[in-house]
Amino acid sequence: MVLLNYSLFSSSILLFIVPFLFILISGLHLGKKSSSSPVSKLPRSYPLIGSAFAIFKNRKRRNQWFAELMRDSPTGTFVLHRFFGVRHVLTANPSNVQHILKTKFHLYPKGHTARVNLSDLMGDGIFNADGDNWKFQRQVSGHEFSTRSLRKFVETVVEAELSDRLVPILSKAAAENSVLDLEDILQRFTFDNICKIAFGFDPQYLLPSLPATEFAVAFDNAVRITSERMYSIFPATWKLKRALNIGSEKQLRISVSQVREFAQNIVREKTRELEQKSSLETVDLLSRILSSGHLDEKFVTDMVISFILAGRDTTSAALTWFFWLVSNDSHVEEEILKEIRDKPEISVYDEAKDMVYIQASLCESMRLYPPVPSDTKEAAMDDVLPDGTIVRKGTRVIYLPYAMGRMEGLWGSDWREFKPERWLERDELTGKWSFMNRDPYTYPVFQAGPRICLGKEMAVLQMKRVAAGLLRRFRMVPAGEKEPFYISTLTSKMKGGFPVRIEERKGS
Numbered sequence: 001m002v003l004l005n006y007s008l009f010s011s012s013i014l015l016f017i018v019p020f021l022f023i024l025i026s027g028l029h030l031g032k033k034s035s036s037s038p039v040s041k042l043p044r045s046y047p048l049i050g051s052a053f054a055i056f057k058n059r060k061r062r063n064q065w066f067a068e069l070m071r072d073s074p075t076g077t078f079v080l081h082r083f084f085g086v087r088h089v090l091t092a093n094p095s096n097v098q099h100i101l102k103t104k105f106h107l108y109p110k111g112h113t114a115r116v117n118l119s120d121l122m123g124d125g126i127f128n129a130d131g132d133n134w135k136f137q138r139q140v141s142g143h144e145f146s147t148r149s150l151r152k153f154v155e156t157v158v159e160a161e162l163s164d165r166l167v168p169i170l171s172k173a174a175a176e177n178s179v180l181d182l183e184d185i186l187q188r189f190t191f192d193n194i195c196k197i198a199f200g201f202d203p204q205y206l207l208p209s210l211p212a213t214e215f216a217v218a219f220d221n222a223v224r225i226t227s228e229r230m231y232s233i234f235p236a237t238w239k240l241k242r243a244l245n246i247g248s249e250k251q252l253r254i255s256v257s258q259v260r261e262f263a264q265n266i267v268r269e270k271t272r273e274l275e276q277k278s279s280l281e282t283v284d285l286l287s288r289i290l291s292s293g294h295l296d297e298k299f300v301t302d303m304v305i306s307f308i309l310a311g312r313d314t315t316s317a318a319l320t321w322f323f324w325l326v327s328n329d330s331h332v333e334e335e336i337l338k339e340i341r342d343k344p345e346i347s348v349y350d351e352a353k354d355m356v357y358i359q360a361s362l363c364e365s366m367r368l369y370p371p372v373p374s375d376t377k378e379a380a381m382d383d384v385l386p387d388g389t390i391v392r393k394g395t396r397v398i399y400l401p402y403a404m405g406r407m408e409g410l411w412g413s414d415w416r417e418f419k420p421e422r423w424l425e426r427d428e429l430t431g432k433w434s435f436m437n438r439d440p441y442t443y444p445v446f447q448a449g450p451r452i453c454l455g456k457e458m459a460v461l462q463m464k465r466v467a468a469g470l471l472r473r474f475r476m477v478p479a480g481e482k483e484p485f486y487i488s489t490l491t492s493k494m495k496g497g498f499p500v501r502i503e504e505r506k507g508s
């Protein structure tokens with residue numbers, strides 16, 4: 001009996017392995033052949049393994065590969081076949097994006113897979129929530145982004161961090177002619193900012209000594225490993241590693257516990273304040289949540305973690321690429337300086353609101369290098385996308401801002417060029433620029449529809465203020481790769497950071 005079972009077991013293994021090896025060998029062979037012959041660049045799909053070869057080959061340049069796939073697909077949509085018949089719909093088609101983000105919003109929640117992948121780090125925070133839980137968090141956070149709160153944010157928090165910390169650090173680097181990693185500096189800046197505005201807490205990461213940032217390292221690790229789960233070729237692997245507490249999953253567990261401890265301390269400190277004062281004087285997001293009676297520590301901690309991710313990594317990534325692009329384009333730099341010189345620093349809020357050329361440059365920079373390169377939804381029911389793509393219940397549908405910013409059909413044959421004028425219209429009489437918004441489904445850098453980024457206005461104001469405040473005084477001279485490489489976890493980064501020398505402008 002045992003022997004019979006054994007032979008049945010081994011023959012079923014053979015039944016699986018033999019065709020697999022056959023496909024593997026023929027796949028490698030075909031892979032070689034296709035590199036020299038002019039066949040379609042869209043990847044082949046094989047029984048059982050789907051397009052595993054192409055996925056593996058492009059694993060370190062996923063965004064760039066997806067952008068090529070979208071350009072090669074006649075409809076801007078491609079169904080990527082993964083192991084064992086799993087299909088992912090990738091799209092850069094604005095009609096499809098509108099369909100999933102707005103028209104059929106209820107059919108495309110974040111879904112089960114994202115939930116399973118993200119919940120160790122994010123718990124029930126807004127980025128990982130659907131339904132009533134999402135609605136509640138959206139409602140309670142909304143106040144943070146009202147015009148009054150935004151004005152306060154720019155005039156107090158951003159301003160103080162800029163003039164008391166960021167400018168002195170860059171001045172010192174200029175005087176010493178030293179090389180700084182501007183990406184790191186900007187991450188410290190945005191981290192201090194988001195903690196102050198959302199939690200009324202100053203972590204002081206942007207100090208002249210550039211203190212060790214244990215929390216930031218743990219946070220980066222946790223985000224990276226979590227995002228690797230989302231795109232892992234064999235999802236069963238990470239689940240097994242988690243069950244055995246080994247490898248990357250062990251590292252994730254350690255990093256997540258450091259992140260949670262940090263976030264929990266912020267929540268506990270605020271709760272203590274609340275108990276002592278009966279009502280909180282500060283009106284940050286965290287105070288409001290706690291004052292409204294939501295005292296479940298785990299839930300409030302989840303919210304804090306989502307806000308750190310939202311506020312720290314996005315704006316710092318956008319600014320890093322913006323400064324790199326501007327430092328390589330003397331025309332854009334000159335136009336920005338003209339705009340800055342025309343507007344003396346009177347009211348920082350109004351000044352930031354008015355700077356349309358800087359706004360256009362930021363939008364253009366995020367078109368080419370979006371802080372969030374892709375976003376996943378999961379079909380709650382069978383559906384058909386506007387371009388005719390059939391979507392089965394449970395399929396992941398991924399729209400791709402990085403690819404969309406690089407489509408000739410959407411931006412013209414000069415899509416490679418950094419051209420802020422794309423976003424501007426000049427008044428023939430006054431010669432003044434005015435800003436032209438683009439359709440949010442063609443440019444879903446902040447997502448769109450009911451789940452559009454809550455911090456969009458805040459982020460744009462903050463970035464304009466920082467761009468104007470720094471470019472007025474300094475020139476950034478890149479000291480690294482000629483063309484840095486765009487990489488991403490859940491958000492994007494410049495591979496290896498952004499080393500720069502700082503030059504103080506004369507008469508600044």
Ligand code: HEM
Pocket residue numbers: 126127138141194307310311312314315318370371372375376444445446447450451452453454455456458459
């Ligand atoms: C350049 C800067 C930013 C970009 C490009 C950006 C982009 C995005 C994107 C693509 C999403 C959708 C993510 C998803 O559902 O998976 C999102 C959501 C969100 N963003 Fe931003 N974001 C930026 C800055 C900020 C800032 C500064 C805040 C404020 C703290 C913020 C708060 C949020 C929140 C709370 C959500 C969740 C909205 C919801 O699910 O209803 N974002 N953002």
